[in-house]
Amino acid sequence: MSAIDPEALQQQRSYLLRYAMLQLRDPHLAEDVVQETLVAAIENRSGFAAQSQPRTWLVGILKHKIMDVLRKRAREPQLSVAEGEDENELVDALFRQNGRWASPPQNWNEPEQAMENAHFWEVFEQCNRRMPLNSARAFMMREFMEMSTDEICHELSISTTNCWVILHRARLVLRECLDLNWFGNAR
Amino acid sequence: MLDCKHNTELLSQSYDRPLTLREKMAMRMHLLMCRGCRNFEKQLAFIRKAARELPRKL
Structure with a gap:
């Protein structure tokens, strides 16, 4: 051996x-x-x-x-009700009552170039850490570990619809964080 | 007519499940008229790409 x-x-x-x-x-x-x-x-x-x-x-x-x-x-029993509410509030704040963007996303300048920048990846990791725990967990399973939505729902014992909602919120929150902390700086 | 909030839901779900033809049509119609959502669409694609690149950047 x-x-x-x-x-x-x-x-x-x-x-x-x-x-x-x-x-x-x-x-x-x-x-x-x-x-x-x-x-x-x-x-x-x-x-x-x-x-x-x-x-x-x-x-x-x-x-x-x-x-x-x-x-x-x-x-284990979930203790994350308050966390979920915070997230709802955050997402609701992105849209007006009529369902339109409160502040429509602006163009990101040369995102491909950001991927060559070590500092960008620090910001990306920080944004992931700032995501509410449930969102971060599902999002990383989906995108980082490349699991299917079905697998994730099964592992987290949640419904498929709930899974889509959580993943969507995760992407909204991450987009907002990247916009604020990276791409927005160039504007 | 689809609003931005629901349109972003469909855009996001298109990464997690196949959309129905009706959903795709509604989404495309909305995108034709909404620059904010067109930017969001591109940014979602970038976010997926970046997240899948992350293991190589750690």
Whole structure:
């Protein structure tokens, strides 16, 4: 059996931690799932050594560990009523009574260029962290972990309609945050 | 006639489920007349692209 390089594993650790934080937003939980992932990797060292892309392989394990945590949470009683209300208010504030934009979205200048800018990604991560927890969780499952809407509804034990509503709000809130903190600055 | 609030819901849902023909038509009609929603449409596409790029940027 080939030896596993502890340094190589350590290098992946900080990446995995940031990945887990984006989804769980709890440093202790993130630390736990990353630890479990690394233990699983060490226990299956021949599998690890055979990987041409160890990071992809590790993220595969990590996703399962994250899902376990989210599944457990979905079964716990929800304490997020107030959170949901805040979000409603925020979204309602974006539109007038007649359903038109309170302030119509302006053109974003060269968004593709933003993706080349390291500072943009900091803002993007910050905006994700500012999203209400329920929205952030569903949004990251959908876009970051690329799960299907059906899978997300199932994992979070919510109806499909509710899932669409949550995802939509997440996108509205994220758009608003990016507009305020990045693209709006150029205007 | 679809308003902006409902139109953004359809735009967003088009990323999560197939829209019906009627919904697509209503959305297109609205977009023809509404610059704010056209900008929103482009920004949604960007947000999806960026979020899926994020794992490579961490």
